[in-house]
Amino acid sequence: MPKKEEIIIQDRYKVISALGRGGMGAVYLCEDLRLNCHVALKRMLSTQEFSSNRFQREAILLANLQHENLPKVTDYFSENDRHYLVMEYIDGADLQELIEKHDKPFAVTEIEDWVLRLAKVISYLHGQNPPILHRDIKPSNIKINKRGKLFLLDFGLAHGKAGLMQTQMSLDAVGFTPVFASIEQIQGEQTTKQSDIFSLGATLYYLLTNTQPSNALFRAAAIAKGQPDPLIPLKVSELGVTENIAHVIHQCMALDPRKRPENIQEFYSKWKDVKDKPIILRSPDKKPTITKKKVIVFGITSILIILLMVFLLKHKAVGQPQAGEQDETVTFNYKSKVYHCVNCEWAIRCTKSCKNVPMSEAIKKGGRPCKTCQGTCR
DSSP, rough: OOOOOOOOOTTTTEEEEEEESSEEEEEEEEETTTTEEEEEEEOOOOHHHHHHHHHHHHHHHHHHHOOSSSSEEEEEETTTTTTEEEEEEEOOHHHHHHHHOOOOOHHHHHHHHHHHHHHHHHHHHTTTSSSBBEEEEOOGGGEETTTTTTEOOOTOBBBSSEEEEEEOOOOTTOOSGGGGGGGHHHHOOOOOHHHHHHHHHHHHHHHHHHOOOOHHHHHHHHHEEEEEEEEOOOOOOOSSHHHHHHHHHHHHHSSGGGGGOOSSSHHHHHHHHHHHHHOOOOTTOOOOOOOOOHHHHHHHHHHHHHHHHHHHHHHHHHSOOOOOOOEEEOOOOOTTEEBBBTHHHHEEEOSOOSSSEEEEHHTTTTTTOTTTTOOBBO
C-alpha cells in the first residue's frame, strides 16, 4: 500500500488530520515543525473577496484579544490564493460532543462553571470599544480541554473592531446556525449584544434538555398565525432546573430583543441570584405550606427560649437571700488574693489577707462582696 503523501504548508505546518469543516472554512490539526507542537490551522474554503475579508477579520480580531477563555492566534498567511489562520490547538471535546456522549440532560450543578466562564468571556468581548459580537455561539463552538478549561472558538462571524482594522458586517451572509440564532440574525437585521445572549440562552436550553430548541423563525411564524410558541418550556426537575432558572433562560430566548437581558452582566446576575437564592413562585390563591424544615427550626427555637427563661429565673432566685438566713462567709485565697462567687463565678481581688470570716467582717478588712449577684462567696 503506497505511503500517504505528507502535506506541508509554508514549509512549516504538517497536516495530521481534519478537525472540522463549516461554511467559512476547514480546520486541520497540524504539527508546527519549527516549534515542535500541535496547532489548529484554519483554511479558507471560499475564494470570494467577501469571505476572504471575513477570514482576515477573524485573524485580526483574535490577534488583538487577550483572554484566558479564547484561543491564541500564532500566525496568519496566504498561499496559492488561500488564506490560513494558525491558532492554539485546544485538545478536548466541544459541548456538542459532550451532549451526545452524555445522552441526557445536564444538571444545573454540572454546567455552573461553564456558565460563569461563558459569561466572563462574552462580557470581555462585549466590553471592547466598539463591542465585539461573536454571532455564532453554540455548543460546537465551545470547547473543554483535558484540564476542564473552557474555550470559545470560531470568530469567523465576529462583528466589531480590533486593532487597526474596521470590520464590516454583511446582512446576507450565511454561516450561523439557525437553531441557536436570534430572529434578527436569521432575517439579516442588525445584531446586538442581545443576539449573543439569545444564542447563549439557546445553548443552555440544549444542555439542560438534551433537545435542540425550536428555530426562532418557526416560532415567530407560529405566533404570527395565532398559534402557541413552539418552544417547549423547560421543565422543573430534580436536575436543579427551577421555575426561576427556566424563566431566566426563556427570557434570554425572547423573540423580541428588548425583552432579553440588556447585557451579559444582567443575565449572570439573574442566573446567580436564581441559583443561590431560589424563590418558589406561587399563585396568589395558593396557601403557603408548612415544611419539615420550618417545623424543626420552630421547635429548636422554642426549646432555646424555654431554657433561657429557666436559667434566668434560677439565677435570680439563688442571688436573693432567704428570710432568717445568717450572714454568709467569704473565703479569700491569700496567695492569689482572689475570691470567687458561688453563684456567678465573678472574681474580685482582695486587698486584705482574710479567710473564713463573715462577709461583713471581710468588707471591714478591705474585701468586697460580689457586685454581680451579691450572693454567697467562697
